[in-house]
Amino acid sequence: MSHSKNEGLVREILKNNSQVENILNEFDKSETQRYRDTIFNYIKKHNTYLSFRNKLLVIQVAIPLLGSIFAIFAPSLDIWVKLLILLVYLMISLLVFWIAKVLPEDFDKFNQEVTRLKLVNLSERLASKIALFDKIFEEEPEEDIIFLKMISDCVDLDISSLTESEKNMISRCINPSSRFENSRETNITISTEKINMSKSGKEKLKQITYELSSLAQYMFGGKGYSAKLYLRISKEFENKDVELLTSFSRFPLNEGKDNGTSWIKTRGNPSIVWECLERGGYKIAHTHERPELYYDSVLAICLPGRIGILALHADQKEAFDGKMDKTTYNLLALSTRQLVLEAISEEGERE
Structure with a gap:
């Protein structure tokens, strides 16, 4: 990098x-x-x-x-x-x-x-x-359905070919009567091989998370920040639409063939990223009571058009508390969306 x-x-x-x-x-x-x-x-x-x-x-x-x-x-x-x-x-x-x-x-x-x-x-x-960014982004735009369809086609995910345990979990998620005690019961790992993008496109998405994680120390102070970019996709399973926030890039990178877990939309106890996407704006959460996680604080940013989520993680407690405002949100949301659109649009031009 x-x-x-x-x-x-x-x-x-x-x-x-x-x-x-x-x-x-x-x-x-x-x-x-x-x-x-x-x-x-x-x-x-x-x-x-x-x-x-x-x-x-x-x-x-x-x-x-x-x-x-x-x-x-x-x-x-x-x-x-x-x-x-x-x-x-x-x-x-x-x-x-x-x-x-x-x-x-x-x-x-x-x-x-x-x-x-x-x-x-x-x-x-x-x-x-x-302050000029506040003039650009005055209201939350409507859902970007065109982008949703385009990015969904970039993910080669056949839900019917998943393991039985994964299919059972997805069936529970799309069942309106299901309730989950832990949002971790609604995640799934999607290999990067399932994402049909060119090497150049994937590198550009990785660069986004790299740049934003490095900028986080200037915006919020301290060290030890990581970033993950989720994009919203829609697939069909059992004649029903299944929506997922799929992890397209992350930084720091791991040595495996995935970008970490993706999250399935469900009722009851949604994940932090889905809660932020449905509500809009941004959400700050503390996770230091969960030792299995590698971070203590998370800042989720809903991207305009509800195309996805930028998640910033910090290995320090309350790293984002009292440091977020409308201008900071606009900067992160608008710039991330623009960079994502530039990376994805090149894929469309190649087709």
């Missing part, structure tokens, strides 16, 4: 916006921020904060002395000249005293303050770009 393109994109966005921060955003700053930056640049140029503060102290002492001198020689001046000199004197005095007030006692604190202001501006710029 090649180096994550999205990781490079994150660094590029941060680099470009950081460079712009030094010039173009100056006009967006308040007067206080501009003056602070001016003072900071002067201090940085002369390379000594202590020297600057000493000069400032001398000026503060000199101001009252200059006031006394002005009072001595002022009687011989014209009234308008007096007023002009007094105005200049007051402006300089106020500026010096204001600088002395807002300037921290040491350079490190001052540097931290300037850095904080720049980080705030950088965050606002990035947020304004990301």
Whole structure:
């Protein structure tokens, strides 16, 4: 698997916006921020904060002395000249005293303050770009039936040829009166050999889960994220439609010939992924009480058109709590759907 393109994109966005921060955003700053930056640049140029503060102290002492001198020689001046000199004197005095007030006692604190202001501006710029996604995805679109049919044809699954135990489980799932104590009783493993896609198409789907699992550490913090992409398919069994969320790709990859379990639609106690698909939006679940699982938290994202689910897993407890919002959901849902459509559309063109 090649180096994550999205990781490079994150660094590029941060680099470009950081460079712009030094010039173009100056006009967006308040007067206080501009003056602070001016003072900071002067201090940085002369390379000594202590020297600057000493000069400032001398000026503060000199101001009252200059006031006394002005009072001595002022009687011989014209009234308008007096007023002009007094105005200049007051402006300089106020500026010096204001600088002395807002300037921290040491350079490190001052540097931290300037850095904080720049980080705030950088965050606002990035947020304004990301906010565009909220304009694209205002409402949950209707079910994409065309995609459902197309992706179902890509899976060569003859349910009647499965083992008796698998067929019995599917019969229970499509029986409206069935109830399940554990959603794990509704899963099935579908070999990647059953997915009729080109090697290039499969690699593109794998790249999606690779990229998103690597981006998760930037979005949610920490390490140890994995991703799985489920697409919704429909098959027929015993003259009834059977819907499955089939695992088309995952990261990290395993050494077997499958992408992990797929989930059959059923009533009663649905799996996390089916619950999310039927409800829409996203669902956060905790699984740390189930030691047989390799993750402690899961974030399920319903893809627009209800074409499938993106599932992000974390090996840390409550990894996604308090870190999801509408914009983050839109980013993950829209980008994943677009990448999936691009990978699947190439398969259609080959046919």
